[in-house]
Amino acid sequence: MFLINCPYCGERDQIEFTCGGEAHIIRPKNPPDLSDDQWADYLFMRKNIKGVQFERWNHSNGCRRWFNVVRNTATDEIIKIYNMGESSPTIKGNEPKTPSGEPKIGSGNISTTFEKK
């Protein structure tokens, strides 16, 4: 069972939740000023990391609140849960664990020390 700790309701099964994709994507202040490429970048381009990713989740079949989750997409390990509006936490010294201990290089896993744009 994959449990997610809702900031309001506590631990609940994953099927009560909906993933809202990558977190901390800021809507450009003045869209008409952007080129098509920049607008497309904002709308469609997502990191889709194998490893530690910052995501938005919604407790859609519970309290219906949004919150942020730091999740290792390779292992589904949830590293941190924090409220909407908070800036992304720095995750240090937490190399993503690989599902079957495969080496970091060549397995597509990236380090958690990546820098956000």
Next chain:
Amino acid sequence: MLKKEETVLFKKHNIENYSKIKIEEIQNIKKINLRFDPNSKELKSITSKILDIIIPTIPNTYSEKEKQKIIWLGPNEWLIIDSEEKLDDDLLNKSLGDENASVTNISESKTILRISGKKTFSLLSKFLVLDLEKNLSNDHLCVQTIFLKVPILLVRNKNFDNIIEIDIFINRSHVNYIYNILIDGTKNLDF
């Protein structure tokens, strides 16, 4: 549109384990969805004056006074249920006026299935992904979850003679589906 008097389901079913489980539909209960910012002192004082019950702020709990309950649905959302239909939602609506708040009468869209008996948790746990012993461990607790694919709200009522009694709040359009599944579920409760 359904009239209030019309029952969504009810044919009498013979439940094999009737001594251990009882399922009934509770009708004619006023249900009001209330939303406002709890940080606003003004809105809080208006609502608490009219309602005269404490508005619960602890997640997944409810407060109760006589025939009324206020159920926590979210940090800024509550469900008021009133079995005597005394609550004046028009007054509440008018008093909140143009403030950032909403009062919606959802009496006709939701109905309540009441399950009681010794085997209540055994029956419900067949269909839920929820730890009932933890989330509904005693009265004044409520929980929102899904029943197979259907969103529901479970409310644990006060115990009488140690018999567990749970109210399930469901959309009317889903109630036949859930009722039939529950009836099926009662057939092999003796494990």
